[in-house]
Amino acid sequence: xxxxxxxxxxxxxxxxxxxxxxxxxxxxxxxxxxxxxxxxxxxxxxxxxxxxxxxxxxxxxxxxxxxxxxxxxxxxxxxxxxxxxxxxxxxxxxxxxxxxxxxxxxxxxxxxxxxxxxxxxxxxxxxxxxxxxxxxxxxxxxxxxxxxxxxxxxxxxxxxxxxxxxxxxxxxxxxxxxxxxxxxxxxxxxxxxxxxxxxxxxxxxxxxxxxxxxxxxxxxxxxxxxxxxxxxxxxxxxxxxxxxxxxxxxxxxxxxxxxxxxxxxxxxxxxxxxxxxxxxxxxxxxxxxxxxxxxxxxxxxxxxxxxxxxxxxxxxxxxxxxxxxxxxxxxxxxxxxxxxxxxxxxxxxxxxxxxxxxxxxxxxxxxxx
Numbered sequence: 001x002x003x004x005x006x007x008x009x010x011x012x013x014x015x016x017x018x019x020x021x022x023x024x025x026x027x028x029x030x031x032x033x034x035x036x037x038x039x040x041x042x043x044x045x046x047x048x049x050x051x052x053x054x055x056x057x058x059x060x061x062x063x064x065x066x067x068x069x070x071x072x073x074x075x076x077x078x079x080x081x082x083x084x085x086x087x088x089x090x091x092x093x094x095x096x097x098x099x100x101x102x103x104x105x106x107x108x109x110x111x112x113x114x115x116x117x118x119x120x121x122x123x124x125x126x127x128x129x130x131x132x133x134x135x136x137x138x139x140x141x142x143x144x145x146x147x148x149x150x151x152x153x154x155x156x157x158x159x160x161x162x163x164x165x166x167x168x169x170x171x172x173x174x175x176x177x178x179x180x181x182x183x184x185x186x187x188x189x190x191x192x193x194x195x196x197x198x199x200x201x202x203x204x205x206x207x208x209x210x211x212x213x214x215x216x217x218x219x220x221x222x223x224x225x226x227x228x229x230x231x232x233x234x235x236x237x238x239x240x241x242x243x244x245x246x247x248x249x250x251x252x253x254x255x256x257x258x259x260x261x262x263x264x265x266x267x268x269x270x271x272x273x274x275x276x277x278x279x280x281x282x283x284x285x286x287x288x289x290x291x292x293x294x295x296x297x298x299x300x301x302x303x304x305x306x307x308x309x310x311x312x313x314x315x316x317x318x319x320x321x322x323x324x325x326x327x328x329x330x331x332x333x334x335x336x337x338x339x340x341x342x343x344x345x346x347x348x349x350x351x352x353x354x355x356x357x358x359x360x361x362x363x364x365x366x367x368x369x
Contacts (some may be wrong), residue, residue: 037356040228041214042267043238045249046164048283051189051339052238053199053214059346060203062171064188072183074132075191076169081128083166084089084141088120090160091153109153116147138177145170158245161252164287165190189340198228205353229270234277234356237264241288241317241336244300257317259301267326268332277359279352280321280334282314286341325356 015292041049058064075146091109109118112233119140126137128349144150155168168190175181183191199214213228240246243256246360251259268278297304301320306312318334325332 024269035072037211037233037353038207038228039210039212039230039356040232040235041238042211042225042226042235042263043281044240044243044256044263045194045216046242046243046256047238047260048245048281048337048339049238050193050199051065052236052281052283052337052345053212054189055339055342055345056212056349057201058185058342059349060205061201062092064185065289066182068154069185069188071190072191073181073288075193076183076187077131077133077163078128079192080133080141080169080173080176081123081126081131082087083163083169084123084144085126085128085156086160086162087150087153087166088144090156091149094156094159097128105152109149109156111147111149113149116143116149116239119143131358133177133181135172135177138173141170141173145173152360158291158295158299161249162246163192164284165192178204185342185352188258203348206357208357209354210353219256232273232276234279234352235267235273236281236352237267237278238281238283238339239264239313239321240284241282242284242291244288244297244317245291245295255300261320264321268325269327274327274330277356278325278330278332279355280318280332281337281348282317282321282334283337283339285314285336286338288313306308 041053043049054064075113088111091111094106095108095110097108098104098230111120122140123144124139125220131137157166168177172187176183176187193218194216196216200211202209202211204210215225215228239260240256243260248254248259263269264280267273292308292310292313296308296318297306301316304313304316306316322332322334333352335352337348338344
């Protein structure tokens, strides 16, 4: 201490001023670092990460002007055709399974109406990546969608691969099949293109800069995640609530909810994220709520004995994720979300961003916790 005091006392006024300037610059740099936040959107495939990313583009980014929305028209054509073909194939498969098992409920998935069969033959000849929706094709699709056998098949959608937005676009055929159709913002949010590689966007909230990264959730995409693990402020892990009765796109023997829990366990407890804020989005709450009256949560969790209402099941699922956190000093901030609802996303993201800013200031010693 004596040496330091002696050295400091020996400084000239000019040297002291220079030292103070350096000290102020270091403090300013430290403060500025707390205003820059790197956020990772992680989760299994089909969890809704990309929809959340689109919402952030609409809320904080460049948005989706008409020219940008036009680019989604062929995507929506393809999504709609693929979904209609998928439910038609499932109708045949489930009905045949029903006949083999003597299950009348599944037998009722088989199409018997001659007009619907004819429309199905037209739709099954379409090429999703090449064909466009027309009024004529739309009429055939509406006949199929109105058929009771197809409605019965839809109730069993957990047994086959069907896009979550399928019924949304089936109900939008009057709009999407019109000549000159331009998707609206909700159409853009509901459209599905599998994410490959890494997407990034920057935005400002309360004078803080956020760098948001979205990466593909399928298993073959996850090897790319590690390149983003350094200097992460928060991980936003997205899990699909509605996946409790569905199987993975890439592995039809694995339940989607089970995969999300396994992946969350892995991510939450990585050494990279010991001091990283962990935010859990229990997403697709709207689809989950629609499924509950028809499919009990016990199809996913055999140990669930509670009521099958929305609130009880949410509490149970949330606890399943939180118990995966093996760090007693780390808190998991859980939120129930609907990624297609802009108001819900805005409220939740604002809350999360305020938490992130506060925690960053606390860790930098600039705010008392």
